[in-house]
Structures are given as structure tokens and as C-alpha cells.
Amino acid sequence: MASKSASVENQSATQVLWHWNANLDPWSKTETPQWKPYSKGDNDIIEQAYNKNQTETKLENYIIDFQQLLQISKFDNTKQRPINRVLIPQINQTNSHTTQPSGKASSFKDLHFSRFVNEWLIKNKINSQSDYSNIVEKAAIGIITYAERLGEQSEANLIAKQLRNVKKSQKNDIIKCCVKIYTQDTFLYRHVNKTLADDNMINVDTLGPFCFLLSCFPEAFEHISYIGTIYRVDELDRQMIESYRNSINGWKSWNGFRLTTKNHSKAQQFQGNTLFIITITESPRFGNAIDISPVSYHPDDEDVLVVAGTNFRVDKVEMNTTGKHRIYLSIA
Structure with a gap:
């Protein structure tokens, strides 16, 4: 049965959400999971049974098996789908080009979940049969629309042109184009990060299509996760550093994507008071961290991109003699 972690399920949790895998093939190892939330009524039934340590509970058409984390049809027990449980506490952090806001705590590992992307998927009924050229056009239009209020129309038009140039290409080529666009020094990088970190659903129609395409990047790299150590420098306030310190040995997750580097020296070139040293010891199930340097706009940076919603364990927090935190x- 899914374990309950006292270190995570604390007063910072604002909501518990249960989801089922809505992919056409829920067991596919090549598709990015599309987690769809249960209705509020079903969510309450499931959560109440879970908190009573029941092994299963029943909905109108399904049995929820807590031991295997499965949704099973009452009418055909061969029809099964994975389910997951997500805690939603909020951690806020200032955003800049070299600093991406940290996300939310979670009690599950290997949980690829972005509420923002999930909202766009549900709203647009996206599945494995969807027309990606249409999604690309929506992404281009959305970026231009979003940029109008920022006065960034010229930059947005250039980004839209790059997207439209691959509109008729294969899915993987489209996704790799989105990765390259994301690594460029534009307003889009900053605003995608902030939107995902804040779960800002106001932007779901404008930035949602691009964020969805970008979230598919592990598929374009055959889900081959980088194994080793990656680095990232951020500027964190004291409260955020203490939040990490208080979470040692606990699991948390970032809402947004994390652009990191394999090169320790490169990481040290960025300004910030905190160096993240992230160890990936084995290949995660879906490919959480991918070496994107072959398609990055800055290939010499040796970029490794971490999937939005990836869970991590906090192992240690320390400060060196210069006052910089590690x-x-x-x-895993």
C-alpha cells in the first residue's frame, strides 16, 4: 500500500488529489503519462478509504486497489489503470533567468505531474492520436498572444516562426525544436518557469500548448535518462533554504522544468547563493533527467533538462566558508 510520510504530510499540504492514467495505453513505456484527476466526490471517497488504511474502495464503475495502486473496472477486471496520490503544498520563490522557482512537496517518487500541463491536456482532450501540427500552431499563436502584454512581439514572432518551420515534421523533431527554443535566452524561458512554478492557470490557453510539447521531451530522447551528477545554481532566500533543510530525507518535487549542467565549472559561472548537487544513481522509470546538449541552443553548457514534476530526495544542506549553500x- 502507498506509504504515508509524516515528514511530508504536514500542515503545508493544502490539498490531496488522486489521479488515474488517461493514456490510450496506460502501461506504455514510451508515452508521457497523462494523469487525470478524479471528480471531487470520487476523490473524497478514495481519500477517506485511504486514510482508514483500507486495502480497496469502490466507486460507481471502478474498484480502487490501494495495494497495487490500480483502478479496476467492476465489469471487466482486465481493464486496469495506474493511479496516484499527490499532495499539493506550495513553496514560493523569486524567479530570474538563472533561478527557477521550486515546486511542491510530494510523497511519491517517479511522479511526472504538472498541474498546469495536466489542466491543458484535459481542457483540450489530448491523446496519443492528437494532431501535433495543430498543437504546434496553438503553441505559436499562444506565445504571440502572451507576448503582446509584455511588449515582446518581435521575439515572440521569431519563436513562432521556429515552431511553424517544424509544424509538418515528425513528432520528435517538433519536441526537439521546443527544447532548443526553451534553452534560448528569451522571455519565454523566464515566463514558462514562473507560470509552472506558480501553477498559474490564467496562462493555460497561451503557454499551455508549448509547455505540453516541451513536457514530451523524454520521449524524443527515448526516455534515456542521464546517470551521474548534475549541478545548478540558484538564488534562494533564507526561508527557502530552511525549507530544504527541514526536508532532509524527505521527498519533494519541482513544478517547473529544471535546466542543469553536467559541468561543475559551468555551474559555478552562474550567480547565486546556492549550488544544487543532484545525483542520479540509476535510470528512472520515465527518464527524469535528459542530456539535451545535442539540441540545446548552448551546446557547450552541457545541459541536462529535468522533467517538470520530478521528485527528489533532500540528502544534505550545508554552507561553506564563503557563505554559499550546497x-x-x-x-531515483
């Missing part, structure tokens, strides 16, 4: 994390 936060050690593990992804």
Missing part, C-alpha cells in the same frame, strides 16, 4: 539532492 544542497544535495537525489533522483
Whole structure:
């Protein structure tokens, strides 16, 4: 049965959400999982049974098996789908080009979940048969629309042109184009990060299509996760550093994507008071961290991109003699 972690399920949790895998093939190892939330009524039934340590509970058409974390049809027990449980506490952090806001705590590992992307998927009924050229056009239009209020129309038009140039290409080529766009020094990088970190659903129609395409990037790299140590420098306030310190040996997750580097020296070139040292000791199930340097706009940076919603364990927090913090994390 899914374990309950007292270190995570604390007063910072604002909501518990249960989801089922809505993929056409829920057991596919090549598709990005599409987690769809249960209705509020069903969510309450499931959560109440879970908190009573029941092994299963029943909905109108399904049995929820807590031991295997499965949704099973009452009418055909061969029809099964994975389910997951997500805690939603909020951690806020200032955003800049070199600093991406940290996300939310979670009691599950290997949980690929972005509420923002999930909202767009549900709203647009996206599945494995969807027309990606249409999604690309929506992404281009959305970025232009979003940029109008920022006065960034010229930059947005250039980004839209890059997207439209691959509109008729294969899915993987489209996704790799989105990765390259994301690594460029534009307003889009900053605003995608902040939107995902804040779960800002106001932007779901404009930035949602691009964020969805970007979230598919592990598929374009055959889900081959980088194994080793990656680095990232951020500027964190004291409260955020203490939040990490208080979470040692606990699991948390970032809402947004994390652009990191394999090169320790490169990481040191960025400004910030905190160096993240992230160890990936084995290949995660879906490919949480991918070496994107072959398609990055800055290939010499040796970029490794971490999937939005990836869970990590906080191993250690320390401060060196210069006052710079080091936060050690593990992804598995």
C-alpha cells in the first residue's frame, strides 16, 4: 500500500488529489503519462478509504486497489489503470533567468505531474492520436498572444516562426525544436518557469500548448535518462533554504522544468547563493533527467533538462566558508 510520510504530510499540504492514467495505453513505456484527476466526490471517497488504511474502495464503475495502486473496472477486471496520490503544498520563490522557482512537496517518487500541463491536456482532450501540427500552431499563436502584454512581439514572432518551420515534421523533431527554443535566452524561458512554478492557470490557453510539447521531451530522447551528477545554481532566500533543510530525507518535487549542467565549472559561472548537487544513481522509470546538449541552443553548457514534476530526495544542506549553500539532492 502507498506509504504515508509524516515528514511530508504536514500542515503545508493544502490539498490531496488522486489521479488515474488517461493514456490510450496506460502501461506504455514510451508515452508521457497523462494523469487525470478524479471528480471531487470520487476523490473524497478514495481519500477517506485511504486514510482508514483500507486495502480497496469502490466507486460507481471502478474498484480502487490501494495495494497495487490500480483502478479496476467492476465489469471487466482486465481493464486496469495506474493511479496516484499527490499532495499539493506550495513553496514560493523569486524567479530570474538563472533561478527557477521550486515546486511542491510530494510523497511519491517517479511522479511526472504538472498541474498546469495536466489542466491543458484535459481542457483540450489530448491523446496519443492528437494532431501535433495543430498543437504546434496553438503553441505559436499562444506565445504571440502572451507576448503582446509584455511588449515582446518581435521575439515572440521569431519563436513562432521556429515552431511553424517544424509544424509538418515528425513528432520528435517538433519536441526537439521546443527544447532548443526553451534553452534560448528569451522571455519565454523566464515566463514558462514562473507560470509552472506558480501553477498559474490564467496562462493555460497561451503557454499551455508549448509547455505540453516541451513536457514530451523524454520521449524524443527515448526516455534515456542521464546517470551521474548534475549541478545548478540558484538564488534562494533564507526561508527557502530552511525549507530544504527541514526536508532532509524527505521527498519533494519541482513544478517547473529544471535546466542543469553536467559541468561543475559551468555551474559555478552562474550567480547565486546556492549550488544544487543532484545525483542520479540509476535510470528512472520515465527518464527524469535528459542530456539535451545535442539540441540545446548552448551546446557547450552541457545541459541536462529535468522533467517538470520530478521528485527528489533532500540528502544534505550545508554552507561553506564563503557563505554559499550546497544542497544535495537525489533522483531515483
